[in-house]
Amino acid sequence: MLNRAYVSDKAARYLLWASAAAVTLTIVAILIFVGKEGLLTFADVNPFAFFFSPEWDPPQGHFGALPFFVGSITATLIALLLGGPLGLACAIFMAKVSPGWMRSVMRQASNLFVGIPSVVYGYIGMTVLVPWSRETFGGQGVGVLVAGMILAVMILPTITTVAEDAIRDVPGPLEEGALGLGATRWQTIWGVLLPAARPRILAGVILAFARAFGETTAVQMVIGNAPRLVPGLTSGTSTLTSQIIMEMGQTPPGSPWNRALFMMAFGLVVNSMLMILLVRWVSNRGVAK
């Protein structure tokens, strides 16, 4: 009887170890498969042209992916600009100002925001925000502004959750110290709580950046899908993700066009790896201080 217990103890240890190893294996496989396919682009395409040429016309042999990098970055920055302050304000509100019942309402709201599928965000953007933008600013309506607005809502829960936890975890004595000196609540928040919580808030913002940068469907539905450098806030352009999803289906595997799309995907992976390293660096710096 005991023997059986020992055997299953051993077996479980190995199986659990193998599960953990499988996770590592998966990410390595992704890096290798996508990276290899992507880097093969440079067998046919000049790397400099890929990264710095604005001309994307694959049938004519032009593989300048600059517009997509610029499009992704612009849309993401707009999202952070709009969603960042709002998310942070919500976080402060939930952590320090709001009464308990309101906080639980906000929590549920945050969960609902997370629960809404990105294609539904895209659909709303397409049917509500794009017409609104067209009427307000003229032009096509599609473009980085609407994409940024939709992304701002999508990253709201990320920023709010991380920032609220960060503010809440600031040690009580710090806060009481400030209040005890006669500081107002806002002075305490601004002067004590936010600086103390800054590393983690920053980490939350970076996570939000990574999320927005990699978002595909919602962006593709409102960006206009025109492969050109961002011409303005409300004119069609394209991003890395939207261009991949639009064109992947029409390119034969192994063609330079197909590989160029994979190279863009590899760019997305590299970006997200950099982001998690950045998060780690920011968080560690916060601890060391």
Place this chain on the structure above:
Amino acid sequence: MSRARVFDRLATLLLWAAGLGTLVILAAFLIRILGQGLPYITWDFLTTRSQAMKAGGGVGSQLFNTFYLTGLSLLFSLPIGVGAGVYMAEYAKPGRFTDLVRLSVEALASVPSIVLGLFGMILFVNTMGWGFTIIGGALTLSLLNLPTLVRVTEETMRSVPAIYREGSLALGATRWQTVSKAVLPSALPGILTGVTLVAGRAIGETAILIYTAGVTASRHMGDLNLFNAGETLAVRIWYVKSEGLVPDADAIAAGTSALLLIVVLVFNLALALPLYLWQKKRMGR
């Protein structure tokens, strides 16, 4: 009133505005989605198959595929995800391997879903030569579930008080008996919450599925063939709005969006409620 006090009042006002504003945005979203979509949700819409060119098609197959793919993806990812989480919480010793796994989990969680989709496409559609299949879609989808499951399992296992482990080990239980009989049951509610989270995301996922499960669905309702293409509700919305040829694309998108939202909400409730009751019972009233 002093300047500081004025600022304090103003800030409080603005913070309230931010909180309420967020709720208004959410309410507007929900009202818009449900208001536009609910009228289209009829029995026919839910049960008939979709049309490629003509108006009047339903989303029956897509509804089925949504659950089928989500269920399969959980089937694939749960053992590995929970296993890896248990390993990290109960067995891992500080060291290179543990650091590597932790970094891998974070990395996998941050990979954009479109990239996972392309990876699945290389692996299952091209290399295995399956084409667009439900099994390929589900396997790729499980990569999305994996990091969340690992993280949630690890966190929940860690939050189980050490005294349970000690109590069990002191009775002469092996490590695995302790983990499986004393710790896992206590961690189960937390893990199930993680499963809801993961399932909710899987139900709404598009980018992963477009190039793995494809944008067509079987003509037969409830077709279990794993090697059929398997368009889901979310993919259907995307497809009709960006590439589809059906004349009633707007109606289908509106109805499907509302349906998808309801499915996600009901799913969350359906799992949350029994969980709550079970936990209450376990705690001995």
Place this chain on the structure above:
Amino acid sequence: MAEQARISAQNLDLYYGAFRALRSISLDIAEHRVTALIGPSGCGKSSFLRTLNRMNDLVQGARVQGKILLDGKDIYAPDVDVVLLRKRIGMVFQRPNPFPMSIYDNVAYGPRIHGESNKRVLDELVESSLKGAALWDEVKDRLSKSALGLSGGQQQRLCIARSLAVKPEVLLMDEPASALDPISTSKIEDLIRDLRETYTIVIVTHNMQQAARISDFTAFFLSGELVEYGSTGAMFTNPKDQRTEDYITGRFG
């Protein structure tokens, strides 16, 4: 000591990393007697208790030198089966730690992991163990109810019953009454006196009256050292070491 030694620690050192938590402890624990370990917090009494069933193995960086003999055999020898050892040496913890399952399942947990699945045998074991822990009459009508619904004192006696169910030879108790109210405490103390008939008991306590009431032998620890060890009566009336006297008269700790 005239009594037969069941457990014998010989020049035992315990390190947590570089910190030396126990300094060459030598101590014989008599069979069918209650041995109390006393001393101020951080003195090493709990650490010593945990070396007796190798619970310290779980602590990262913990290392033992010296020997602990159980019936003459070193429990730190490489061929020793820790699982079997812990079956023979039961432990009750400071905070009651019933598992979040029914009262019955809590008591049956140990027998089950050791391979007992016969319902009749389990029923009998659960009953005899709960009786042994003086809890049977209070819970016999609600065995299928969650153990977390019991009071703290009942939970602790349930934990004792849970230990008894695997039929240990030695019971280690780590301040088993420190989290309980006075009435529950006296119930536990009565129970310990009864259990002495069948088991060898080692109990850590910070409560000197408790040690005086229930134990046959007392060991006084200070800063990882065993200062004095002897029969409880002698130690409390006539301590040999000045530090022991200072401690039991309440001059420090």
